[in-house]
Amino acid sequence: MSKQELAYQTIRQRILEGVYGPGYRVVIDELARELGCSAIPVREAIRRLEAEGLIEYTRNAGARVVTIDERQYVDVLSTLAVLEGHATALAAPRMSPHDLAPLRAFEEEMQRAVEAGDMLRYSALNRAYHEAIYARCPNRYLVAQIQNAWARLDSMRHSIFVLLPGRARTSLEDHRRITDLIERRAPAEEIEQVVREHKLATARAFQSWFERGAEAREQALRR
Known part of the structure; x- marks a missing residue:
């Protein structure tokens, strides 16, 4: 090297x-x-x-x-909530038991990453989990927009889970629920709503973290 x-x-x-x-x-x-x-x-x-x-x-x-632009980061996450929810709902009816097996495997790997406190590993598995779903989405333009939004987030901060390690465990439970919904052929509207809320919860957690940090910085300046 x-x-x-x-x-x-x-x-x-x-x-x-x-x-x-x-x-x-x-x-x-x-x-x-x-x-x-x-x-x-x-x-x-x-x-x-x-x-x-x-x-x-x-x-x-x-x-x-680079400093984190809080408003822009939350805006991108909120946009992803809409895009990813719709993409997952479109992909779900096209996913066979063969397609679901990797999702369960990713969940097990994510569990091990959470237990080890390896948030970069968790982040990579999180991305791979969603990519496996979007591989079955018939709207490739929609998938391209999701990938563009991911790239935008990466340029600001690679892993939200490094900043918010506590969010990983809740996120993992969300993934298990999403896989369950796909497996039992839940209505598209239900899947879309759950995936959207999954991403919006991350946006809210980040905003709360950022605001707490801002308060701490203000208090430090007053000392």
């Missing part, structure tokens, strides 16, 4: 795991010393991460992890 790739992977992983939180200043010289390289590959890595929307670089402040 090249020094530039090492720097890129190191910074990116720390951002996604929450080690480098929103607004964290990445000091190029310090990281270069830590990795045993010159500043050049670290700067190149930062340029890549800037292009991905994870780092913002300004002349005076240097490289910082």
Whole structure:
């Protein structure tokens, strides 16, 4: 692995795991010393991460992890609630027992990730679970819009479950309920409503987390 790739992977992983939180200043010289390289590959890595929307670089402040735009994040999650609900309802009648088996397997893997506290693993499995459903959705334009929205969320923060680890357990129960509904051929309207609420609950949890953080920051400034 090249020094530039090492720097890129190191910074990116720390951002996604929450080690480098929103607004964290990445000091190029310090990281270069830590990795045993010159500043050049670290700067190149930062340029890549800037292009991905994870780092913002300004002349005076240097490289910082992008802050989360609360309103935009909630708006994208709320939009996904509508899109994913409809896509799941369209896919459900086209899913056979063979299609349901991977969903149950993902649920078991997600359970293990929750127990291990591995939220990045849980996030990847969560994405794979929904992708398996959308593979049976006949409206490919709708699926493309969902994928675009996912990419937009990724550019702001890769895993909501890193920020809200407590949400993962509730999310897992939602997944089991969704699979049950698909398996028993529940009405499309019921499936759509449950999936929509599943995503909206995440949006509400994020908004609550963000507001608590804002209050804590205000209190710290008053001290």
